[in-house]
Every structure is written in structure tokens, then in C-alpha cells.
Amino acid sequence: MTITLDSKVPAGDIAEKWDNHRFSIRLVNPANKRKYKVIVVGTGLAGASAAATLAELGYEVEAFTFHDTARRAHSIAAQGGINAAKNYPNDGDSIHRLFYDTVKGGDYRSREANVYRLAQVSNEIIDQATAQGVPFARDYGGLLDNRSFGGAQVSRTFYARGQTGQQLLLGAYQALARQVGLGTVKLHTRSEMLEVVMKDGRAAGIVTRDLTTGEVASHSAHAVVLATGGYSNVYYLSTNAMTCNVTAAWRAHRKGALFANPCYTQIHPTCIPASDEFQSKLTLMSESLRNDGRIWVSKTADDTRPATQIPEDERDYYLERIYPSFGNLAPRDVSSRAAMRMIEQEKGVGPLKNGVYLDFADSISRLGKDTIQERYGNLFEMYQRITDENPYQVPMRIYPAPHYTMGGLWVDYNLMTNIPGLYSIGEANFSDHGANRLGASALMQGLADGYFVLPYTIGDYLADFLNTTPVPTTDPVFVEAEQAVSDHTRKLLDTKGSRSVEWFHRELGKIMLEHCGMARSRPGLEKALSEIPALREEYDKDVRVLGEADDLNQALENAGRVSDFFELAELMCQDALDREESAGGHFRVEYQTEEGEAKRDDVNFSHVSAWEYQRGGPATKHAEPLEFEYVKLAQRSYK
Secondary structure, eight states, rough: OOOOOOOOOOOTTTTTTHHHHHHHOOOOOOHTTOOEEEEEEEHHHHHHHHHHHHHHHHHHEEEEOOSSSGGGGGGGGGGGGGEEEOTTSSSSOHHHHHHHHHHTEEEEEEEEOHHHHHHHHHHHHHHHHHHOOOOOOOOOOBOOOOOOOTEEEEEEEEOOOOOOHHHHHHHHHHHHHHHHHTEEEEEEEEEEEEEEEEEETEEEEEEEEEEEOHHHHHHOSEEEEEOOOOOGGSSSSSSOOOOOOOOHHHHHHTOOOEEEOOOOOOEEEEEEEOOTTTTTOOOOGGGGGGGGGGEESSTTTOOOOOOGGGGGEEEOOOOOOOOOOTTTOOHHHHHHHHHHHHHTTTTTTTTTTOBBBEEEEHHHHHOOHHHHHHHHHHHHHHHHHHOOOOOOTOOEEEEEEEEEEEOOEEEOTTSSSSTTTEEEGGGGBBBSSSOOOOTTTTTHHIIIIIIIIIHHHHHHHHHGGTTOOOOOSSSSSHHHHHHHHHHHHHHHHHOSSSSSSSHHHHHHHHHHHHSSSSSSSSSHHHHHHHHHHHHHHHHHBBOOOOOSSSOOOOOHHHHHHHHHHHHHHHHHHHHHHHHOOOOOTBBBBBBTTTTTBBBBOOOOOOHHEEEEOOOSSSSEEEEEEEEOOOOOOOOOOOO
């Protein structure tokens, strides 16, 4: 198939693009909406809000989640807050400033039109969530409160203590549950999508496996929406829930959907340090803690004194020293690299010397323990349960860890992939964050896509199929897809090797963390591109998956997901090797400033790298040029 990258960004002034586009695209009238069926895969913030909104509009919707309830989506882990440009604190915020900060924060590697639209609809999200009863924090006068987040000099982050993602997901979930009760959404739980089905070059439906019974089944629709999150678990150790995976997006990629900017991964600076090599999950502490916590290390290398015994004049508050304008709220990529420099200088703290301090002593002294407890109490409790250290009495220990992924399926302005009828929303697409996501922007994008963008744009595609029925699941395309799923499952079970899926996943993660993690280099990436295929070949010959296909079998679930991680890992390294610059979370050591900051190459790499899957060979790159008309290209500085 010939691929043409058409972003479909409308003409005109950026402030008017979205309004003009909504007026110019085709509509489906209310009476006709019930004649269309849409599949939504994933029920996090993007998926739940999209499914609920589409059903409220009148479409027939089928929603799928591999959890036992939609409430378990990983969106609950986005603790700190959600950005919007309401300017309630009257400190200089605006739609344009939110747009500017997001483009700059993404190191000028995102599509301007998409980001401006995100800033525009951000205010509507807050109104929507408040109307749903989301318990945002309020100030003394009863108005919605705001706090600061990394990469901004204004307070624009709305929050619900340290559980904002969970509360927003409950709001979206209750909207979804209402539609399930009305019969407009059919919700499939414990159901994993394993294949996108295409007919005549268009998305026609999906094939799923019931994770309880093992049943493989087909589902057809006029359009398919993937809202399946990010892929940081390719690193094995990450802040993602252990079930997070790339399978849905990757199976779409194998069918022809372009995968954009896979090397753009985010290292979050505020993770509880790993305690040993065999740990299987990392825990994220919210970035909101950096509002009141001060980050420091000892000025002396290999200092073994407890934090409380290190005098003030022997402490290096390095973020405040290096980036005085933003201090402890420097963006995630900048803060993470600064922390790693401290650790590399043997100033790391904790038993493994792999962390830095996040200290609340000053804030507790200034504001009182009750205020800090009111703002962050659940986070402090979580930290104490995990580490057995009381952060009201001693500093927290934090370190940088894989977190969010800015890469994902390529989509146009309408959020449709290059496969007609296949949409991708939320973290599953690449569109809004460029090379680095600012804190509190993940929730914003997921809800913007689900509530306010996709419900408009999907009608323009569906309008062509009025009074047509979806492809029947008896069609050969579905039969063949089901057979492919069953064959892959049988292959995994029949290998009968000697090593577990987890062993291979951990080994893959070590390669990725070392060579395609926070820092990348040509020799390291070339080494990874030789080691990953060798490990994958060993996996195909020596993996051992116990159990059967027609039963609850978590080892089998993980085996399929790790198979996809192997292919993704190769593409991430290929993309990182091809992008000969440093931008945001992609830090090539060959391309840095004298101060050790990311150094972009705007002449050769001011584009989106969208990769086409090639069976049995390296992927093919397609480039979408990025133009910056409203935010002037500049070296990113937070000093």
C-alpha cells in the first residue's frame, strides 16, 4: 500500500483552526447516529470518555478492557493534577501560554495545531469534570484551587489531593456506566484485543481473547478506536502497571498503521528507587511533591551520613542552583538528567546510592504539618508503607525511572491513523507532547481526545457509510484473523523451552535501560540492535509457557505481550539511532551542549518519524515535516 502522510491540519490562523474545522467537516444527524457502530479498545480516561460521549451522542458502542472493571485502567496512577488555562490564580496564564509551554516542553517536536487545540479545550475539561462531581481541591473561598507543575511558571494544575487521575477516571467511568445501563454501550471486561481486522484497506473490527475462558472472538464495527496507553513496560522496570503493554497498538502497526517517534520515552524524576535487581515494579511519587519538596544531595561524594546529620551549608540544592528560574519544578527530562549527573558523581543516596533527596523540612516548618498532610497525605502514607521511612521526619528518596511514552501510532488532526477508520487517542498516539511531556498534561490530552475531539471528527469519516452494515464476522478477513491469533497462541504453548517469559522480559529490559534509556549513543544502540534479535531468537526457541489456551492463563497473556515488546524494542533503537540529535527525553550523548543539555538539530530533524512495519526486515521511515509559525524555535532553557 502507498502511504501518504497527510496531517489534515486546517488552514487559517491557529486560534481559529479548530472552530473552522468543526464547522467544515461533515456531521451525522442525531437520528442517523444510531445506525453506526464504533469499537473502543481501552477504558482509561481517553477510552472511557470517548465511549461514554459517543454513546451519549447516539452511536452504538462496544468497549473492551482486559481488566475486570474499567475502573482499573492505569489512568488512576496519574496522581498530581490536570492542566487547564483558566488563569484562576490571575498569574498570567492563557490558552496561548499553555500552548507555548507545551510546545517548548516537548522540545519543539510536536504539531503546533494539535497542541493549540489541546490548550483550547482544556478549560472545557475542567467544567465537564466538575459537573460530574470530581472533587477538585478548593481554596478558602470555595473556588477551584491550582498548584504549579514542572515546566511552567504559572499555577494551572487542578488537582484532587494526590489522586487526581483516579478521581477523573471515576468521573469518566460513571458516565460510561450510565451508558452501559442504558444499553448504548456494550462493555466487555477481561477481554484483550489481539488483532485489528481490515477489509478493502479499512478497519473493519477486532479479534479478542477472553482472558478467563480463552475464547477467541471477532467483533465488527464501522470504526475502531484504540485508547490503550503507552509502552514503557518494554523496559520491564517502569512506573507503569505490570499489565500495561503495547500489543493493541503494535498489532495495528503490523497491519499497516505507522508508529511515530517510538524513541521518545519519558524518564520521571520522582520515582521511589529500586531496592534490588529482582524488583518487578517501580512506584511513582507524584510530581506535585516538587511544589513543596526541595531536591538535594550532599556536596561531598560518597557521603554516608544520614540526611538529618548533613548541615545546610553542605547540601547541594542542585536544581535551584542550575535552573534558578524554575528550580525544583524544572521539566522532567531536565530534572532526571540532572539527578543522574549527581548519581554519576557518586553523590547518590540510599543503600544502592541510586537516589537523591526530596526534602519537606522547609515546607513543614513554613506551612505546618497539617497543610502538607492536607496536600499530599496519601502520597506520604504510600511512601512510608513502601520504604518504612516517615517523610514527615526524614527526606524522601527519589530517582529517575521510565514513565510515559510520547511516541505512539501516527494520527492526523482528526486523530485517525493512516488506516481509514482506525483511530488512536490518548497516550496510544503520538500527537501532542513532542519529545517530552510536561507534568499534568497526560490527563489533559486523554480527556480532550475522548470528550471533545474524537466525537466531532469521527463523524466526518462515518458520514460515507450511512445505511451500510459493518463487515460480518463470518467474512474471510475475520476467519483468517482469528486463525492467526490461535496459531500464535499455539506456537507459544508448544515451544516447551526452559526459561520463563519474565526472565526474557527482564533481560530485554536491561538491554533497553542500558542502551536506549535516559542516555543513548551510536555504539550502545548498535549493540542493542545486535543483542535484541539474538535474545528474541532465543525466546522463540526456549520460552516456556505453562498452562493451556482455553483457560485463565496469565503466563500466556504475558508471552504474547513480550513477543510484541521484542519487535517494539528494535524499532525504538532504530528510531533512536536514526535521530541524530538530542530532543527532550531522547538524549544522544553525541549531541549535547557544554552544560550537558539536549542539543537539537532543527535543520535535519524537525519532523515526525513515522515508521512502516516491514515483515522480516527493518522498518521504513516516513517523515512528516514540522513547521513552527507561532512558537519560535529556540534552545530550550529553564535557567
